[in-house]
Amino acid sequence: MPKLYDCDISGSCYKIRLFLNILGVDYDAVKVDFVNKEHKNPSYLALNPFGEIPIFEDGDLRLRDAQAILIYIAGKYDPSGLWFPKDAKAQGQIAQWLSTGGGEIMNAAGARLVKVLNYPMDLEKLHAGANRVFKIMDDHLANRQFLELGRPTIADIACFPYTALAGEGGIDLSPYKNVVAWIERMKHIEGFVPMPGIPSAA
Structure with a gap:
């Protein structure tokens, strides 16, 4: 199951939650304490050296940047092709x-x-x-x-x-x-x- 490193108050994380919900994709959420700068600690930086949220993991793939994640989710989980057409x-x-x-x-x-x-x-x-x-x-x-x-x-x-x-x-x-x-x-x-x-x- 895909995994989203998530924060409730982050608009960037919300982009991913929203799109996954629209597509009906189940995922595991890992809460990141943005207010207390958990995204800047060594264990998080080992996952994303840019120290930003969200991170999206799917199998052996790990992606950073909400826009890149949206492209991936559309390509993988939207068989209709309506959200990001191949044209x-x-x-x-x-x-x-x-x-x-x-x-x-x-x-x-x-x-x-x-x-x-x-x-x-x-x-x-x-x-x-x-x-x-x-x-x-x-x-x-x-x-x-x-x-x-x-x-x-x-x-x-x-x-x-x-x-x-x-x-x-x-x-x-x-x-x-x-x-x-x-x-x-x-x-x-x-x-x-x-x-x-x-x-x-x-």
């Missing part, structure tokens, strides 16, 4: 948002670390970066239900958690009406599960 064009369209989910949107994750866990980071700069990417997403979603292909894909899974958690970092999403509507659509996907800070649909 090169579709893969490219999705991959650009995987990069966004692990890149620019992490400004919102950083802001949340400052607000919730008092990390010593530049909150003003993080807010500016987050608002920039949310404006881009909002414009992109003006005539779309989901980020690409007209349906949910791992592009949406990659970008969803830290967008939906933006308020915990002091970021107001109300100017981004299309993003807010997209967040609500994500909550109605069959198999959706909540996490602390992201409740189920009302």
Whole structure:
């Protein structure tokens, strides 16, 4: 059975929990105490020298990075091929948002670390970066239900958690009406599960 090194409050771990639940994949969860920096201790660093969560193990495979894990899970556990199609064009369209989910949107994750866990980071700069990417997403979603292909894909899974958690970092999403509507659509996907800070649909 696959194993996920997990933390309930981590949006990056939540991406994996959410996708596994949508696909109906059973897994074992190993809790990692992120608040007390268990991910920086020697035993964890032996598994992932980058000292980041999540880690996903499946048989003799060990993967780090949530976006890489999403690609693997889609390829291994989604026989429909809908979440990450084999078509090169579709893969490219999705991959650009995987990069966004692990890149620019992490400004919102950083802001949340400052607000919730008092990390010593530049909150003003993080807010500016987050608002920039949310404006881009909002414009992109003006005539779309989901980020690409007209349906949910791992592009949406990659970008969803830290967008939906933006308020915990002091970021107001109300100017981004299309993003807010997209967040609500994500909550109605069959198999959706909540996490602390992201409740189920009302």
